[in-house]
Amino acid sequence: MSETSVFIPSGPNDCAKLGPTGWTSCQDGAEVAIYGPVSGQVIGKVHAYTTHEVDEAIEKLEQGYQTWKRTLLVDRARLLHQWADKLQENAPQLANLLMLEIAKNRRDSLDEIQRSADFIHYTAEEGLRLTGETLFGDAFPGQTREKVSMVGRVPLGVVLAIPPFNYPVNLAVTKIAPALMGGNVVILKPPTQGAFAGMNITNLAYEAGIPDNVIIAVTGVGRVIGDYLVAHPKVNMINFTGSTQTGQHIAQKAIMVPLLLELGGKDAAIVLPDADIDRARDNIVSGAFSFSGQRCTAVKRVLVVKDIADQLSAKVAEKVMALTVGNPEDDCVVTPLISTQAADFVWDMINEAISQGAVSLTPLRREGNLVYPVVLDYVTRDMRVAWEEPFGPVLPIIRIDGAEEGVALANASEYGLQAAIFTQDVSRAFMLAEELDVGTVQINGKTSRGPDHFPFVGTKASGMGAQGVRYSLLAMTRLKSTVLNI
Ligand code: NAP
Ligand code: G3P
Secondary structure, eight states: OOSSSSOOOOSTTOEEEEETTEEEEOOSSOEEEEEOTTTOSEEEEEEOOOHHHHHHHHHHHHHHHHHHTTSOHHHHHHHHHHHHHHHHHTHHHHHHHHHHHHOOOHHHHHHHHHHHHHHHHHHHHHHTTOOOEEEEGGGSTTOOTTEEEEEEEEEOSEEEEEOOTTSTTHHHHHHHHHHHHTTOEEEEOOOSTTHHHHHHHHHHHHHTTOOTTTEEEOOSOHHHHHHHHHTOTTOOEEEEESOHHHHHHHHHHOOSOOEEEEOOOOEEEEEOTTSOHHHHHHHHHHHHHGGGGOSTTSEEEEEEEHHHHHHHHHHHHHHHTTSOBSOGGGTOSBOOOSOHHHHHHHHHHHHHHHHTTOEESSOOOEETTEEOOEEEESOOTTSGGGTSOOOSSEEEEEEESSHHHHHHHHHTSSEESEEEEEOSOHHHHHHHHHHOOSSEEEESSOOOOOSTTSOEEOEETTEESEESHHHHHHHTEEEEEEEEEO
């Protein structure tokens, strides 16, 4: 097993399981092969948890919960700060793992680790300020001051945290840290591609002093072990980030537990004639193509008023063709997509749109899982790429007559994650924002989740509930009223 704190698989036969005594090899042959996006080859294997092992893990967490929920807030905060420090200390190795597991470039990988440590520190502080209120009976007609309600927040119990592949550290941490600070215990089901990352941040939590009956990582393919986890009678809350399809499946399988679902998106950038066109170009290109477009908040369609469409399309295409394309180790912006299936999906959508009359302003090129960035102009409403989430480096441009059509087109999507408006008339931007049926409207900026104390909300097919430090703390605790009868 690894000498350093961070376990990185050394080859295709390296199978790892994180147990109570640290790293062990997989014994019983129940393994899941992890394929590296860059090589397309097996980079290592992880243990496939059985339902019996899931039961054992949850039983262990239930025991840990009895102690953890009584742990002083200041002690929870101290342990979380120590966990954050461990992430920062091991950032280079964790970044190497992200490059290997999900082909995220070095810079973005280091950013993900730093962002995660910052999130944990902030959560530890914010959790100390989860206060309640006191209510007096005589505020209600016919009542007296002989009844006093002291309202506080208490944990929910066992939280099932399920992050997606594109942020296997950060979107795990944004679930785990608030859950623990709220007094809950956590069973983490990492994404298959991101499983080593999920086990490593859990191991670093152990090294930071967080007990191994307070957080446990259970690896295994979601479609195999997921239903058992989701419907488990001793799971008290599910915090999920991933595709709309999976999120809706989970919502159907879950049995009367609170859900926090952050799902897919088809974020629109609406560009009006008075926009600062260079600012719009820069934000659209960065928003659409960072991490090869594998972000739920990626700009996934440009709705541009016809008067400036030629100018904007040309500027966007020029900047896209200057993007670096290649390996994550070289800090390229566009790197191989997570799988051959994902690359096929994007490639087919691009070629289908072109067969229907869309015009590619950039060269069409693919090398295995590496799809070169594509800007499609003259996209029309009858094309899949106008509505579906490619989760890859393709940007459809749809020409519109005016802002009202842009709002209507944005709202016609099944998704409601974010939208961006580019205009120099900020008053008009606020009026248009009012009309957009999304969780967040960005005015003169790219669609994105941060900063992480802001609420992050999806509506319609983009999810339910709100992430963000304080919002996650509230989502993973509940009110409790103690009434004193004087
Ligand atoms: P995904 O296929 O839905 O998987 C997400 C997570 O769910 C993974 O850990 C996966 O495990 C697990 N899973 C799969 N089937 C499950 C089941 N039946 N029960 C329980 N868990 C199950 O999504 P992804 O490919 O990882 O991520 C891409 C999608 O997520 C895109 O649609 C993107 O828009 C969305 N996303 C949304 C946000 C947001 O904040 N709104 C952020 C990131 C991504 P396996 O890996 O083992 O299948
Ligand atoms: O897809 C991940 C989602 O949470 C977006 O995060 O920070 O890249 O906008 P961000």
